[in-house]
Amino acid sequence: MGNAAMSGRGKHRPVLLLLLVLAASSVLVAKAANCSAELEAAGAAGTGVTTEWIDAATPDTACTAQLCTDDFDTCNVASPPLSTLQLVFSDEFETEGQQLNVAAGNKRWTAEQLHYGATQDIEVYLPEQVTTEGGAAVITIDQVADGGSATALGQLAGGAVANVSSAYKSGFVDSWNKFCFTGGYLESRLQLPGNETVSGFWPALWLMGNLARGGYAETTRGFWPYSYSSCGGADVGAEFGAGGPALQNISACSDPPGFNRTKFGLEPGVGRGAPEIDLLEVMVGSSKRLKPGQAARPAKPGEQVYPHNLVTMQTAPLLPNGTTWTATDAAGKVVPGPGQYLPKDQLPNGMVTDLAWWKGPYTNSSDTPQTRPGSLYQDAVGAYASVNASFFTSFHTFGLHWVPREHVRWYIDGVLVYEVSQEALREQTNSTGYTVHERLIPVEPMAIIFNLAMSESFGYVDLEKLAFPSQYKVDYVRVYQNASAVNLGCSPPDFPTAQYLACNRDKYLLTEEDQSLVQGACMGAASCIQEAEVNFEGGDIPDGNGSALLPQQLATVKQCCQACQALPACGAYVYSTVQQMCYFKAPSGWTKVAAPDPGFGALAGVVYASGQTWPRGTNSSSGDSPAAAPQPASSSVGEAWQPPTNRSPPTASPRATAGSPSAPAPPPVPSSSGASVPGIQASAAALVALAVAMLLW
Numbered sequence: 001m002g003n004a005a006m007s008g009r010g011k012h013r014p015v016l017l018l019l020l021v022l023a024a025s026s027v028l029v030a031k032a033a034n035c036s037a038e039l040e041a042a043g044a045a046g047t048g049v050t051t052e053w054i055d056a057a058t059p060d061t062a063c064t065a066q067l068c069t070d071d072f073d074t075c076n077v078a079s080p081p082l083s084t085l086q087l088v089f090s091d092e093f094e095t096e097g098q099q100l101n102v103a104a105g106n107k108r109w110t111a112e113q114l115h116y117g118a119t120q121d122i123e124v125y126l127p128e129q130v131t132t133e134g135g136a137a138v139i140t141i142d143q144v145a146d147g148g149s150a151t152a153l154g155q156l157a158g159g160a161v162a163n164v165s166s167a168y169k170s171g172f173v174d175s176w177n178k179f180c181f182t183g184g185y186l187e188s189r190l191q192l193p194g195n196e197t198v199s200g201f202w203p204a205l206w207l208m209g210n211l212a213r214g215g216y217a218e219t220t221r222g223f224w225p226y227s228y229s230s231c232g233g234a235d236v237g238a239e240f241g242a243g244g245p246a247l248q249n250i251s252a253c254s255d256p257p258g259f260n261r262t263k264f265g266l267e268p269g270v271g272r273g274a275p276e277i278d279l280l281e282v283m284v285g286s287s288k289r290l291k292p293g294q295a296a297r298p299a300k301p302g303e304q305v306y307p308h309n310l311v312t313m314q315t316a317p318l319l320p321n322g323t324t325w326t327a328t329d330a331a332g333k334v335v336p337g338p339g340q341y342l343p344k345d346q347l348p349n350g351m352v353t354d355l356a357w358w359k360g361p362y363t364n365s366s367d368t369p370q371t372r373p374g375s376l377y378q379d380a381v382g383a384y385a386s387v388n389a390s391f392f393t394s395f396h397t398f399g400l401h402w403v404p405r406e407h408v409r410w411y412i413d414g415v416l417v418y419e420v421s422q423e424a425l426r427e428q429t430n431s432t433g434y435t436v437h438e439r440l441i442p443v444e445p446m447a448i449i450f451n452l453a454m455s456e457s458f459g460y461v462d463l464e465k466l467a468f469p470s471q472y473k474v475d476y477v478r479v480y481q482n483a484s485a486v487n488l489g490c491s492p493p494d495f496p497t498a499q500y501l502a503c504n505r506d507k508y509l510l511t512e513e514d515q516s517l518v519q520g521a522c523m524g525a526a527s528c529i530q531e532a533e534v535n536f537e538g539g540d541i542p543d544g545n546g547s548a549l550l551p552q553q554l555a556t557v558k559q560c561c562q563a564c565q566a567l568p569a570c571g572a573y574v575y576s577t578v579q580q581m582c583y584f585k586a587p588s589g590w591t592k593v594a595a596p597d598p599g600f601g602a603l604a605g606v607v608y609a610s611g612q613t614w615p616r617g618t619n620s621s622s623g624d625s626p627a628a629a630p631q632p633a634s635s636s637v638g639e640a641w642q643p644p645t646n647r648s649p650p651t652a653s654p655r656a657t658a659g660s661p662s663a664p665a666p667p668p669v670p671s672s673s674g675a676s677v678p679g680i681q682a683s684a685a686a687l688v689a690l691a692v693a694m695l696l697w
């Protein structure tokens with residue numbers, strides 16, 4: 001990047017001098033570089049660049065990724081054309097002995113205490129089964145000592161909570177509502193647990209939309225794995241009744257009576273969901289079928305490759321009966337349909353790939369080729385890629401290139417193994433005229449999950465032969481994006497999730513401790529009381545550096561109210577209609593003064609939280625509450641959210657999956673106006689008659 005600038009400057013100089021300048025510059029740049037600085041430099045002209053997610057321990061060599069961003073056939077060659085993507089997130093796990101439980105407050109990850117019921121897991125997940133060791137995040141799966149058992153809560157579809165005991169314990173780590181990204185290249189280097197001969201460990205690394213929390217079945221219901229923003233077609237599978245798939249909860253259709261999505265800041269007409277993309281799901285295969293010494297080999301119809309990694313994108317609604325995305329070749333073999341790609345040529349290292357299929361709702365047999373892969377709850381478009389013994393004894397690199405509405409591609413050790421593109425998810429109509437419109441290559445903010453399970457729902461679990469304890473090691477997790485189009489955050493402006501989570505805390509958070517995972521108030525039932533030509537003096541919110549939180553440039557006072565509501569420490573705000581600047585104030589500690597300055601255009605407001613008749617963050621309307629503003633009528637606050645009518649919950653959701661995340665309210669973006677002290681100049685003028693407005697946003 002420095003080179004490009006230099007070559008511009010040096011273009012009229014003698015060539016030799018230019019080369020010297022370039023060389024010197026490169027050396028200097030290399031020495032001074034770190035990945036945060038590189039991202040800042042690369043993204044200088046762009047928007048939304050933040051370096052906060054980059055682990056300072058990331059080696060300089062990992063600051064960029066060279067990736068083929070062309071079409072599959074162009075990329076599926078020995079030396080494809082490469083583009084540069086910039087590191088935007090990393091965890092190198094270099095700090096030893098880290099705990100990732102909720103209380104540890106890790107910025108990126110949470111190690112869950114959870115029973116994953118959707119896939120009838122044998123183990124329970126405990127935070128203490130996850131630590132950092134030897135420069136990797138390590139998940140240890142083990143048998144509980146002395147024939148004892150471990151317990152964890154598991155949420156069932158419908159919201160009931162089970163306290164589950166198991167003789168086996170393992171770990172589940174997610175970045176739900178902490179770190180999410182939309183599009184980019186995800187890369188992880190990891191070592192698998194167990195070995196290539198014994199079946200039963202199910203290590204995974206995957207992505208799920210933030211609107212669902214992985215393993216919390218009431219949060220996945222109606223969200224997972226919808227990737228659909230069309231009205232109509234979403235009731236495929238309805239013929240299976242209560243045991244069938246849940247309808248899309250937030251669809252592109254109008255809201256059902258009694259439900260209004262705008263309360264959650266969600267756009268009418270936009271379908272929402274929690275899609276899933278799996279980078280790694282390894283299964284050795286049924287040891288009943290795996291003969292001693294049997295090496296990886298191509299699959300026959302109905303057979304899997306052993307051992308193998310299953311790479312899939314999961315989507316809903318299902319295609320209607322009678323349609324498929326696969327094709328059949330002259331020999332009757334199931335091959336990729338339009339928009340799906342497997343490498344045509346021999347892969348290196350004896351690796352083989354094949355299209356994935358398994359039994360689905362319309363074809364039950366897993367022993368014959370299926371024309372319509374998937375299950376009753378999901379269409380899983382994907383492929384198998386073989387892995388060999390070395391994946392269990394050393395680290396290998398897995399990559400996922402996700403471009404919303406375009407494609408998802410998977411790499412193993414740099415080898416492109418499969419692509420599903422938007423074309424594969426095109427609209428289809430069956431012979432009775434039933435249409436399902438295009439499902440989308442995910443557009444939702446996705447969180448990262450890595451976990452180690454055991455479940456017969458994924459493959460044969462040979463509890464007698466499996467060795468305990470065993471370890472699944474993740475050396476690093478890195479995310480790269482186009483520096484001029486960085487899209488990070490669990491609640492980006494075009495696909496917000498923060499309010500949905502804040503207004504449905506009971507669904508997403510089962511324990512008191514978990515409350516910290518969702519920040520901000522539910523604005524849907526909250527309000528701001530506001531006056532004109534008023535200032536609040538004092539009561540600034542400390543920014544942790546000994547000064548006050550910077551104001552934020554916002555176009556409307558409504559956004560200012562909402563920004564304050566989303567910021568836990570905020571209880572009041574002052575907004576300049578002239579500067580379009582929002583100043584944040586604590587719930588108390590400030591004094592109301594008149595500010596009749598037309599050059600500022602002050603509006604000052606106090607935030608009322610859900611169900612309260614006094615300002616948020618204070619205990620009552622009496623005493624020294626700063627709110628000189630009138631109390632809202634109790635009938636107009638705390639309006640209860642009415643869910644739409646229910647469809648019966650499914651009894652299980654399959655996994656090859658589940659998942660989800662949301663993020664703490666982003667801190668206000670410091671404005672470039674140079675304002676360093678929040679609050680506005682107090683006017684000494686006499687109090688003007690105030691227009692008082694009670695605003696329900």
Ligand SMILES: *[C@@H]1O[C@H](CO)[C@@H](O)[C@H](O)[C@H]1NC(C)=O
Pocket residue numbers: 034035036037040051056
């Ligand atoms: C890396 O670059 C960032 C951004 O320029 C800077 O804040 C940080 O101090 C640098 N870190 C090191 C270790 O040089």
Ligand SMILES: *[C@@H]1O[C@H](CO)[C@@H](O)[C@H](O)[C@H]1NC(C)=O
Pocket residue numbers: 069083084085482483484485
């Ligand atoms: C990054 O985005 C810009 C602007 O959309 C585009 O011109 C460029 O080709 C992109 N680069 C890559 C590597 O995708």
Ligand SMILES: *[C@@H]1O[C@H](CO)[C@@H](O)[C@H](O)[C@H]1NC(C)=O
Pocket residue numbers: 151152153163164
């Ligand atoms: C779950 O059950 C275990 C043992 O039966 C018990 O110790 C634990 O307190 C229970 N947890 C909850 C949250 O009820």
Ligand SMILES: *[C@@H]1O[C@H](CO)[C@@H](O)[C@H](O)[C@H]1NC(C)=O
Pocket residue numbers: 255260261262263
């Ligand atoms: C939902 O609420 C918004 C904002 O209050 C309102 O404009 C809209 O008309 C409501 N929609 C329905 C279908 O009631």
Ligand SMILES: *[C@@H]1O[C@H](CO)[C@@H](O)[C@H](O)[C@H]1NC(C)=O
Pocket residue numbers: 236237239319320321322430431432433434
């Ligand atoms: C077309 O799809 C609908 C929805 O899945 C299904 O009810 C109908 O039976 C299908 N028609 C055929 C011919 O399979």
Ligand SMILES: *[C@@H]1O[C@H](CO)[C@@H](O)[C@H](O)[C@H]1NC(C)=O
Pocket residue numbers: 321322361362
């Ligand atoms: C799906 O379509 C096939 C062939 O048209 C038909 O035999 C089968 O009964 C249908 N299944 C369902 C569940 O509609």
Ligand SMILES: *[C@@H]1O[C@H](CO)[C@@H](O)[C@H](O)[C@H]1NC(C)=O
Pocket residue numbers: 361362363364
């Ligand atoms: C598939 O299996 C289920 C349950 O075993 C059964 O109810 C359903 O009728 C079967 N469908 C077909 C198409 O055979």
Ligand SMILES: *[C@@H]1O[C@H](CO)[C@@H](O)[C@H](O)[C@H]1NC(C)=O
Pocket residue numbers: 348349350351388389390413
């Ligand atoms: C196993 O796979 C790795 C990476 O794909 C390769 O480097 C190695 O040579 C393979 N080992 C064998 C025995 O095929």
Ligand SMILES: *[C@@H]1O[C@H](CO)[C@@H](O)[C@H](O)[C@H]1NC(C)=O
Pocket residue numbers: 194195196197198465466467
């Ligand atoms: C694989 O692990 C099992 C224990 O689960 C052990 O008995 C077996 O010898 C191992 N095989 C190889 C090839 O390492």
Ligand SMILES: *[C@@H]1O[C@H](CO)[C@@H](O)[C@H](O)[C@H]1NC(C)=O
Pocket residue numbers: 543544545
């Ligand atoms: C401290 O100040 C710096 C520079 O303004 C800012 O980036 C950072 O977020 C502040 N820290 C906190 C905790 O607010």
Ligand SMILES: *[C@@H]1O[C@H](CO)[C@@H](O)[C@H](O)[C@H]1NC(C)=O
Pocket residue numbers: 617618619
């Ligand atoms: C509200 O009251 C509780 C219990 O009396 C107290 O712990 C808490 O600090 C009070 N909060 C505020 C903001 O005054």
Ligand SMILES: *[C@@H]1O[C@H](CO)[C@@H](O)[C@H](O)[C@H]1NC(C)=O
Pocket residue numbers: 222246247248249250256643644645646647
């Ligand atoms: C959406 O979710 C709510 C709350 O879980 C539920 O009551 C409602 O039935 C769902 N709506 C649809 C259309 O599935």
